[in-house]
Amino acid sequence: MGFKEIAYKGLETRLTKLASHVLKNGNVLIEVTNTLTKVEENYPNYPNNQIINYQTIKESMNEEILNKLQKIVFEIGGKYIGIMMGHNTELVNYEIGINNFTSSVTRLAEYKEIIRDYQTNLTKITDLTEKLLYDIFDGYAIQEFLLTHGEGVYDIMLTVEDADCIFKRATRAGAKIVKPPKVYSDRQGSVKMATIQIPQTDIQHTLVENIDYNGEYLPGYGRSLTKDVIFDKALTKLPPINLVKIDHCVENYTWNQMMAKAEFYAQILGLHKYWSVDEQDVSTGETALRSIVMASSNGQVKIPINEPAKGKKKSQIEEFYDFNGGPGVQHLALRTYDILECVRLMQKRGIEFNTTSQRYYTNLKSRLQKDRIELFEEIKDIENYGILVDYDPSTKYIFDEEHGRYRCNYILQIFTKPNHDRPTLFIEIIQRHHHNGFGKGTFKGLFETIEEQQRLRGTLTESD
Numbered sequence: 001m002g003f004k005e006i007a008y009k010g011l012e013t014r015l016t017k018l019a020s021h022v023l024k025n026g027n028v029l030i031e032v033t034n035t036l037t038k039v040e041e042n043y044p045n046y047p048n049n050q051i052i053n054y055q056t057i058k059e060s061m062n063e064e065i066l067n068k069l070q071k072i073v074f075e076i077g078g079k080y081i082g083i084m085m086g087h088n089t090e091l092v093n094y095e096i097g098i099n100n101f102t103s104s105v106t107r108l109a110e111y112k113e114i115i116r117d118y119q120t121n122l123t124k125i126t127d128l129t130e131k132l133l134y135d136i137f138d139g140y141a142i143q144e145f146l147l148t149h150g151e152g153v154y155d156i157m158l159t160v161e162d163a164d165c166i167f168k169r170a171t172r173a174g175a176k177i178v179k180p181p182k183v184y185s186d187r188q189g190s191v192k193m194a195t196i197q198i199p200q201t202d203i204q205h206t207l208v209e210n211i212d213y214n215g216e217y218l219p220g221y222g223r224s225l226t227k228d229v230i231f232d233k234a235l236t237k238l239p240p241i242n243l244v245k246i247d248h249c250v251e252n253y254t255w256n257q258m259m260a261k262a263e264f265y266a267q268i269l270g271l272h273k274y275w276s277v278d279e280q281d282v283s284t285g286e287t288a289l290r291s292i293v294m295a296s297s298n299g300q301v302k303i304p305i306n307e308p309a310k311g312k313k314k315s316q317i318e319e320f321y322d323f324n325g326g327p328g329v330q331h332l333a334l335r336t337y338d339i340l341e342c343v344r345l346m347q348k349r350g351i352e353f354n355t356t357s358q359r360y361y362t363n364l365k366s367r368l369q370k371d372r373i374e375l376f377e378e379i380k381d382i383e384n385y386g387i388l389v390d391y392d393p394s395t396k397y398i399f400d401e402e403h404g405r406y407r408c409n410y411i412l413q414i415f416t417k418p419n420h421d422r423p424t425l426f427i428e429i430i431q432r433h434h435h436n437g438f439g440k441g442t443f444k445g446l447f448e449t450i451e452e453q454q455r456l457r458g459t460l461t462e463s464d
């Protein structure tokens, strides 16, 4: 989709547990992550308690003991991560109980330089241990995610001004803590990050507060030594696709969950209700859904929350829920300034889009005619690509002499087919001509294009 790799972590950046490619197009950032090894089934509990053990060790150590220490061996690998301290001939071994986390054993020699001051060193060991534990923890969570949902959106990262404040609000509102706030640094500066989960789901948000970071992505990421070369070579052969930003990100839930989740977003992130539709607006006679769009006060974050509504046949929200094995992200809407060119180039790269019926365009053309409205795009192009149009006739203010018609605000939208094997996650491409809303018209149109796919998949079955 014309993304360029801007950052990477993995084997080349000395990580053995996880690999990530960070891709960018305009202001759209997508991180694609996978694990490098199978994670142990008996995964230890959340790393915090082990880290606390280290903290206690550090605090309980008095000056006298520290002075008596003759030899410090910092060993990683084998059966445990631990610090062995030699007190005369006695060896004290603190284990933190991680099994087989790496096969490479690093010994004192390699750390001679940094093992000088015991206090600072212990802090370093704690940081390193914590980092490794987080990687193991992430690896475990990613594998759990893949087992349950298949490929999909694992985390929706949000840039915030004050990570501590949002984190506190979220936990007070009942969010599960995945990672408490912590400062991460490298040579390019620091960020503070925390990760929370929406209650009763594994939908998670990483909150990122930029302290003074000016690198490409986040601390700890490097540049791939080989992959970006291959990426670039392939990309330069194709014309660029210009995306602008993530317009909105939609979550699907099961029956009667929408209100509670919307309220939760209001409590944790201070989002407000921006728009909503119910089964009266979005029903095809066969299936239905309800949706509330939650937005941040600056309008930059928009999260529509869907739930199924009763219809003759199974709602597409239920279909998603069944295949996804629970709630999750249904689609990411990416904004462009030229939807025709964007769709043309995405098709060139092999991406398939949902089609729209002939009836839709016959209807659209006669409505435009009746309202005396002219679009900037050729209607035949819009029709060829199967793009949906929602215009707001109340904004009909500029008269176009040449065409003898009016201009008004409108949105152009189209959905890709699901991007993976399960009919779960897909992408929407959206272009806005001064229209910031979610039109009831396109909502219904988009809903119908998925229903059509449901019919083809054979999942448009009688509802229970």
Ligand SMILES: O=C(O)C(=O)Cc1ccc(O)cc1
Pocket (backbone or CB within 6 Å): 250, 289, 306, 316, 317, 333, 413, 428, 438, 439, 442, 443, 446, 447, 450
């Ligand atoms: O208006 C939009 O941006 C939509 O994405 C509408 C929509 C949302 C959910 C569906 O299951 C189908 C259509």
Ligand SMILES: [Fe+2]
Pocket (backbone or CB within 6 Å): 248, 250, 331, 333, 428
């Ligand atoms: Fe959408």
